[in-house]
Amino acid sequence: MATVEIDNLTVRFGEVTAVDAFTMTLDQGEFVVLLGPSGCGKTTTLRCVAGLQSCTSGEIRFDGTPVTNLVPAERNVGMVFQFVSLYPHLTVRQNIAFPLRARGVRRAEIAKKIDRVATVFMIGDILGHYVVGLPPGARQKVALARAVVREPAVLLLDEPLSGVEEQYREEMRWELRHFQKELGITTVYVTHDQREAMSLADRVVLMRDGKTIQSGPPAALFDDPADRFAASFIGSPSMNFLNLKVGADGLSVASDQTLLVSPPQQVIDRYRAQGLEEVILGIRPHAVELANGAAVDNNVWPAQLVDAALVGRDLQADFSIGGQTIKAELPFDADVGGASVLRLPPERCFFFAPDGSRLG
Amino acid sequence: MATNMSDAKRRMAGPELRQKRTPMLSDSWLCAIFIAPSVLMLALMVFYPFVMLIRYSGLTFSMLRPDVAPVHVGLGNYIDLLTDTGVWHRFAFTGKFVLATLSIQFTVGIAAAYAFQRDFKGRDVLFTLALMPMMFCPIVVGFLWQYMFNSEWGLVNWLVSLLGVAKIDWLGQSENALWAVAVADAWTWTPFVILLATAGFRGIPKDIRESAQVDGASPAFTFFHVTLPMSLPIIVIALLLRVIDAFKQFDLFVAMTGGGPGSETETAAYSLSKMAFGYFHTGQASAFAIILLVVIFGLSMVFVRYLTSLSNRI
């Protein structure tokens, strides 16, 4: 278990920059998730930490010692790959023993360590099985056991659940987090699924085009996104965006300028300072309130119901406001009719400039 | 598959839709016609000769003397052969030869395949060059190595002398000759082993290789504990094919030793050929041929069984 420092990591493939001056420090025992769409550089970064990918520039340190020039075998990392690659010709026990045998650990020692991880991961009963016939949950546990058996400095996981069926994922996610906490191992987890990231991470690092967009605890990304991309990527169902127009007397909905918005003062100051003519409003579906009967006012607008569906405990309703669509997540017994009135609480609205940067 | 279908449709765009009333060959007729020539050839070249060989093996006669009536001896030929220590000697020699050449082929072949498994600059060219020996006519190979193994002016003894060792009589003594021919055979067919082993090694998924790297395995450890075990099916196929071919080896002995000195380096096949086409003891040769066929077929059954189970699994 170690602290991991990634210092200005840059990886270039010919003309393409996959990772651009990426910097991050992990404390011992921390669970960090690298999140982002495909091609954002998260897997490349992970592979650099593992030593499977060479970096164009930058340094990686474990507990302060640089490992950038070391081969994977010398770095003492544990890794679980996307398609959980267990050795098909070996039993579970032999799979787990492999990293230890590769380093010449003695037989008695190996047996002890295997028993220990088998207890932690509760796989004692399948130690003698060949890995071929095992269900996905068991395979993942074996892969994890193999990765941690020699107490690596850091545990790396590359979208380990992406090949797993939906119904197993949540349980496996929970188990994974449980094991990680129990073992206290520094972990870097890569995924494109933001729900996974939000539920697993101590800290989420959102990446795009090789750069870090935002880094912080899940709540921070949810409640205080750094830019429009972060706001749209996190949260399910995703954030609503409305196009607003800057007028002489304030902000209004671009397609129906009778509908007015009252933003906080600092937002007004910022868009005036930048001389913007357009602003984008963002609000999460569950923040949208139904206010039938209320008078039309700033942030309180008439809306036309377009569609509604019951999803789980909530009613997801799509409304049309001035031609633009807003999705609201309402209690299942909400009274939605053709014509409704919606309230967008100002304190729960986000404002963005057209280039995606956050205004407030 | 989509390409295949659109190709097919394109090709059919030509002629008009034919009326079904035009007489067409039914599938069964077509099938029969398609395999008839092959069946005929097989019957003529495999089945019929096999039956006749069995018939002849029960007789004593010589092709050269059609005037002399064949004598029925029942199983006499077989008994004579199976009780002849010379015959057993030949089979033993054949077995030793097979072991010798296989041991060279597989140690060298797998080592070379290990070296060729990764891509590197110029790999394709070097790999093709490594396959060269397979392309040569076995007779030519035999003469080449006879030339090189010659005790007076051969290249091998010259190289040996550079190491300070005395000249070795390669082809004049049966123990040495065994190895000389084995080297020539291995030289020709090691590329085959390399071809198959490399295919096996390169077929190992990238994720597994990387797993091994991360797990801390050195290249050697990975090779012996991951790459080789996972390539076992292919290597076994190579082994079986090579065993059968080594048993059948004939051309090299003709070119290199002529069975000599005396008859010490006669393999079973060579001995049979002398019996049939040297002395023309056709009846006895037929019995010997049957015995040899049985031995090789027995070995081959292992191969065929493994083959079919493999093709069912794939």
Place this chain on the structure above:
Amino acid sequence: MRRSPLLVPALIVGAYLAFSDGPVIWMILSSIKSRTDLFTLPPKVLFHPVWTGYQAVFGVGAASNSVVAVGLYASLVTSILTSVFGTLIAVALGTFAGYATSRFRFPGHGDFMFFVLSTRMIPPVAVLVFYLVMYSRLGLVDTKVGLILVDAFINLGLATWIMKGFFDGVPSEVENIALVNGYSRFYAFTRLVLPMVRGGIAATAGFCFIFAWNEFSFASILATTSAKPLPVKISVAMGATGMEWTQIFAAGVVLVVPVAIFFYLIRRYLLIGMTFGVLGKGSE
């Protein structure tokens, strides 16, 4: 990131290539050495080249009139003829049989495939015992026709198995489209399926040619005088007048050139061809 050293593989490759190609180079050099140069030690690398070997093989010049050399060129021609025609027959038969075994489950299907495969296992010497009898009765001994028959036979199994593999790779929907539209299966076979296995036919032809071209065992018994193919002719060179090494090696080089060309042309199918269609993908 430091890469693990390529030293060990490089050494192995170097050593192996020295072993496998050294003799090849030696043979090529020896094919143009004069008599004295051939037998001197230490072996000469620089010398005055002598072309009598090649002259003999191609039937030109005085060299081709020596006792041993007479017939070298004729043997070359025989080799070409018998290999080409033998290949044609084997490929044709193999393609038809391969298609039938791929598409139809006829009674005796398994047995048929077994017998086809068995041709690979047969030691030539064993069946030759009877072939000689058969050939002499049919008057085929020492004829080109007889050799063509043999060259076709030794490759029948290979051709059938390889082509079956390729046909297996063509989905039967292709013919079904045609059948449903009123075309005959034969039409579907020739116009639709065959063009799709062009690569397979080329590979099969290449391998059949190579094996027929280098064939020795059958020819050494069945065609020893007027219809000798080149491999047999070479073996006869160890005759009373002693070996004409230059000619043997020149012939060897000439023999390998077409094989090398074919090997290069069908290099994508090497795995399939050498394992009798067992390994390797048919569509790559």
